Amino acid sequence: MHLDQGHTHDGPVAVSADAHRADGRRRALRIGLGGPVGSGKTATVAALCRALRDEWSLAVVTNDIYTREDAEFLLREAVLPPERITAVETGACPHTAIRDDISANLEAVEDLEDEVGPLELILVESGGDNLTATFSKGLVDAQIFVIDVAGGDDIPRKGGPGVTTADLLVVNKTDLAPYVGSDLGRMAADAKAQRGELPVVFQSLRAEGGDGVEAVADWVRARLAAWAA
Amino acid sequence: MSRAALLVLADGRFPAGGHAHSGGAEAAVKAGRITGAADLEEFCRGRLHTAGLVSASLAAAAALGVDPVELDGAADARTPSPALRIAARKLGRQLMRAGRATWPSAELDALAGRFPKGAHQPVVLGVVARAAGLGADDAAYCSLYECVSGPASAVVRLLSLDPFDATGVLAGLAPELDVVAQRAVEGARCAVEGGVGVLPAGGAPLLEIGAEAHAAWAVRLFAS
Structure with a gap:
């Protein structure tokens, strides 16, 4: 959709979901990562x-709730050059900044494209939140919801917009399942019941000899190929 | 003018970034200057008559058609704290985006082109009000209401203050807000003839100092 027709292209674009930047070039694909506190969003972003x-x-935009911890973790791990990582402050309401009032995040992604572009992919990481927190379509093109086995194997059954509607559901920390008594088969069946054909990835970033983030990375690669087509 | 358009612009859920800012309340809470509803009322009253009056007169002047570039300079001159200038421009940029999407206008486009990283929020607010078909008094009211409702909702989160008490504070301040709005519009009307130098220039040193300290904190809930 090209909603800013009739306006000059001198200033910043006024409308967020536009696939093109003010200079006419196609903007980067934006993928949001949301999910509860401690489920492994930042570790997944780092691995991606x-x-x-x-x-x-x-490039990456983080939405820390009250610190710059997530951005600083990514900087410390040196997963990207520092100019490719930006933090947005969310005023105690991370879901507001990704869903109801996305202006600060839009400015962060646009500034990244202006300053370190051209970019092909921007990962927008939400602050840890609840099961209803989803990204606005005005901010991201696709979203990943990250939960973990230690948060309780009943989370897929409980559903909620994150689990039910995210383009990809990641069940993280599968290596911990035996220690916390989580039933991966039950989680998979519940997720299937909630999500139908939408994909689910079971992931461990720690297990030796495992595939780590590769399944999620492949999903992102497929999205990138579709975006570029 | 449309009264309904005023409600759209004044709505706390208007997506222009205000939710991430406390209007100085987080610094005041940490310093022990706000501990409950009575302190919140005093804090908001102080803000209303100082920073609030200044912002509202800038917004009203912009709504009357005073040159927004000159008003932006006047806002800089009335905002000693660099942290507050940064916050005002960030919020101005966010409001510009929401305003352009909501009420497309050539004046907003021109201002966005002139300040791609954001003009001062009250100036943008006045031009957005114009684009929405609203008047100087509407712009002043929006600015003043934000100036007290922002801290009130922030304190609900920071102190777990009873939300009914916080709303009661806002209702209690309403008659004073009417008086300040009138002063702001009078100041703006003077600036149409007399230039931006005659706009109100009150200041609140503790708000400025608090903002500078707050900007340096490693851990905080609000951006300002």
């Missing part, structure tokens, strides 16, 4: 950056 940074030009 390592997996994709040599193939694609990418």
Whole structure:
């Protein structure tokens, strides 16, 4: 949709979902990562950056709730050059900043494209939130919801917009399942019941010899290929 | 003018970034200057008559058609704290986006082109009000209401203050808000002839100092 017809292209674009930037170039694909506190969003973002940074030009926006911890973790891990990581402050309401009032995040993604672009992919990480927190379509093109087995194996059954509607559901920390008594088969069946054909990935970033973030990275690669087509 | 358009612009859910800012309340809570509803009322009253009057007169002047570039300079001159200038421009940029999407206008486009990283929020507010078909008094009221409702809702989150008490504070301040709005519009009308130098220039040193300290905190809930 090209909603800013009739306006000059001198200033910043006024409308968020437009696939083109003010200069007419196609903007970067934006993928949101949401989910409860401690489920492994930042670790997944870090692993995705390592997996994709040599193939694609990418950047990250974090939405910390009350600190710059997540941005600083990514900086410390040196997953990307520092100018490719930006933090947005959310005033105690992370879901507001990704859903109801997306202006600060839109400015962050546009500034990244202006300052370190051209970019092909921007990962927008939400602050840890509740099961109803989803990204606005005005901010991201696709969203990943990250939960973990230690948060309780009943979360897929409980559903909620994050679990039910995210374009990809990631069940993280599968290596912990035996220690916390979580039934992965039950989680998979519940997720299937809630999500129908929408994909689910079971992931462990820690298990030795495992595939780590590769399944999620492949999903992102497919999205990028579709965006570029 | 449309009264309904005023409600759209004044709605706390208008997506222009205000939710992430406390209007100085977070710094005041940490310093022990706001501990409950009575302190919140005093804080809001102080803000209303100082920073609030200044912002509202800038917004009213912009709504009357005073040159927004000159008004932006006047806002800088009336905002000693660099942290508050940054916050005002960030919020101005966010309001510009919401305003352009909601009430498309050539004047807003021109101002966005002149200040791609954001003009001062009250100036943008006045031009958005014009684009919405609203008047100087509407712009002043929006600015003043934000100036007290922002801290009130922030304190509900910061102190777990009873939300009915916080709303009661806002209702209690309403008659004073009417008086300040009138002064702001009078100041703006003077600026149409007399230039931006005659706009109100009151200041609140504790708000400025608090904002500078707050901007340096490593852990905070609000952006300002």
